[in-house]
Amino acid sequence: xxxxxxxxxxxGQDSTTCLYWAIDRFGDGNVSCVTFDYGQRHRVExxxxxxxxxxxxxxxVELPIDTFAALGGDSLTDPGIDVxxxxxxxxxxxxxxxxxxxxxxxxxxxxxxxxxxxxNIVTGVAETDYSGYPDCREQTLQKLQRTxxxxxxxxxRIHAPLMHLSKKQTVELAxxxxxxxxxxxxxxxxxxxxxxxxxxxxxxxxxxxFTEAGVHDPLLDL
Amino acid sequence: xxxxxxxxxxxGQDSTTCLYWAIDRFGDGNVSCVTFDYGQRHRVExxxxxxxxxxxxxxxVELPIDTFAALGGDSLTDPGIDVxxxxxxxxxxxxxxxxxxxxxxxxxxxxxxxxxxxxNIVTGVAETDYSGYPDCREQTLQKLQRTxxxxxxxxxRIHAPLMHLSKKQTVELAxxxxxxxxxxxxxxxxxxxxxxxxxxxxxxxxxxxFTEAGVHDPLLDL
Numbered sequence: 001x002x003x004x005x006x007x008x009x010x011x012g013q014d015s016t017t018c019l020y021w022a023i024d025r026f027g028d029g030n031v032s033c034v035t036f037d038y039g040q041r042h043r044v045e046x047x048x049x050x051x052x053x054x055x056x057x058x059x060x061v062e063l064p065i066d067t068f069a070a071l072g073g074d075s076l077t078d079p080g081i082d083v084x085x086x087x088x089x090x091x092x093x094x095x096x097x098x099x100x101x102x103x104x105x106x107x108x109x110x111x112x113x114x115x116x117x118x119x120n121i122v123t124g125v126a127e128t129d130y131s132g133y134p135d136c137r138e139q140t141l142q143k144l145q146r147t148x149x150x151x152x153x154x155x156x157r158i159h160a161p162l163m164h165l166s167k168k169q170t171v172e173l174a175x176x177x178x179x180x181x182x183x184x185x186x187x188x189x190x191x192x193x194x195x196x197x198x199x200x201x202x203x204x205x206x207x208x209x210f211t212e213a214g215v216h217d218p219l220l221d222l
Numbered sequence: 223x224x225x226x227x228x229x230x231x232x233x234g235q236d237s238t239t240c241l242y243w244a245i246d247r248f249g250d251g252n253v254s255c256v257t258f259d260y261g262q263r264h265r266v267e268x269x270x271x272x273x274x275x276x277x278x279x280x281x282x283v284e285l286p287i288d289t290f291a292a293l294g295g296d297s298l299t300d301p302g303i304d305v306x307x308x309x310x311x312x313x314x315x316x317x318x319x320x321x322x323x324x325x326x327x328x329x330x331x332x333x334x335x336x337x338x339x340x341x342n343i344v345t346g347v348a349e350t351d352y353s354g355y356p357d358c359r360e361q362t363l364q365k366l367q368r369t370x371x372x373x374x375x376x377x378x379r380i381h382a383p384l385m386h387l388s389k390k391q392t393v394e395l396a397x398x399x400x401x402x403x404x405x406x407x408x409x410x411x412x413x414x415x416x417x418x419x420x421x422x423x424x425x426x427x428x429x430x431x432f433t434e435a436g437v438h439d440p441l442l443d444l
Binding site: 063064065066067070071099100102103104107108110111112114115134135137139140143144146147148150151152153 | 285286287288289292293321322324325326329330332333334336337356357359361362365366368369370372373374375
């Protein structure tokens with residue numbers, strides 16, 4: 001295992017921040033990223049991810065996952081389900097919840113990292129500012145890391161640098177890492193719009209973070 | 223979570239034994255199964271799984287996973303790689319090893335179980351008689367169970383009734399559970415043959431178990 005890193009990269013604000021965090025931590029040339037095409041309704045996400053990876057000179061692997069769409073019941077992949085602002089799923093979870101989605105992303109990322117001798121995985125999940133996805137919590141990631149180490153006989157480490165940051169702090173981190181030019185290429189809006197709709201929960205959360213950090217969001221200049 | 227079970231079902235000898243174990247343990251009508259179409263070279267496996275599920279009157283869900291083939295490097299999905307009898311992969315693992323494949327199967331099974339309110343997952347993996355796949359070991363499954371419970375906020379339990387059985391004991395269990403008629407429909411051969419080739423590692427392992435148990439393998443009557 002080399003001291004290199006693989007970033008789980010969606011092309012959104014948080015994983016873009018993580019991409020620059022990984023470059024800062026592991027060094028230019030030691031970072032690659034993986035983007036999952038899991039049938040997301042907003043295909044613009046994949047294009048954003050490609051553009052940002054190219055802009056940052058980070059090699060990117062795009063991996064398909066057709067299983068979530070087959071499982072159904074997910075408003076991010078199923079065009080028959082509206083994205084609700086309010087929680088209405090089981091166990092009080094929002095209906096954008098795919099059970100264990102991040103566990104799957106991280107396990108496939110670990111498989112790819114294993115194949116390439118990469119010892120570190122970086123994910124943009126956070127406990128704060130999130131809708132309570134249980135597979136984004138630090139305790140879950142710790143257990144998953146141990147599961148992956150045992151299941152792949154490796155020393156793979158999962159890093160979640162945004163885990164305990166507020167959206168404000170994440171924006172400040174991105175600014176300090178020089179990630180702002182790339183932020184103009186990110187995608188956040190639940191309604192799939194660029195420029196963003198400005199009124200969905202994701203747009204409002206993003207705007208709040210930038211406002212509180214006193215940083216101008218370059219996405220608004222589109 | 224009801225006291226029902228979802229069996230990870232490949233249509234092979236071990237998962238067929240588990241299907242009958244689950245019916246015995248959880249009762250007729252409380253068992254369903256999930257079969258993964260992950261691009262396996264031997265498509266006959268999927269047909270065997272369908273036939274056995276129908277024969278056993280167990281509802282079956284077939285879920286696609288196109289990610290392993292995209293990851294490549296796996297002789298069970300990549301037609302460009304020969305299945306070697308000898309270990310030649312990284313860390314001494316055989317080249318049929320897909321890093322974390324069972325972790326992925328069980329995590330998707332847990333997602334499906336979550337959606338359906340099913341509290342138990344049954345898998346046919348075993349520590350004995352296997353090629354040392356680290357994601358088949360009991361310790362890995364224990365960690366994974368905890369990861370899934372945390373990541374999905376559920377009480378899901380993973381059962382691996384064959385974990386510590388020899389192939390001989392697995393055959394005895396199948397016989398005692400009345401699973402022998404279904405055994406004629408299973409698929410084992412690494413070369414994808416029915417009747418089996420009789421000479422690959424999988425065929426030899428199966429034959430050894432039946433011989434040691436003193437049970438006739440109905441698959442040989444094809």
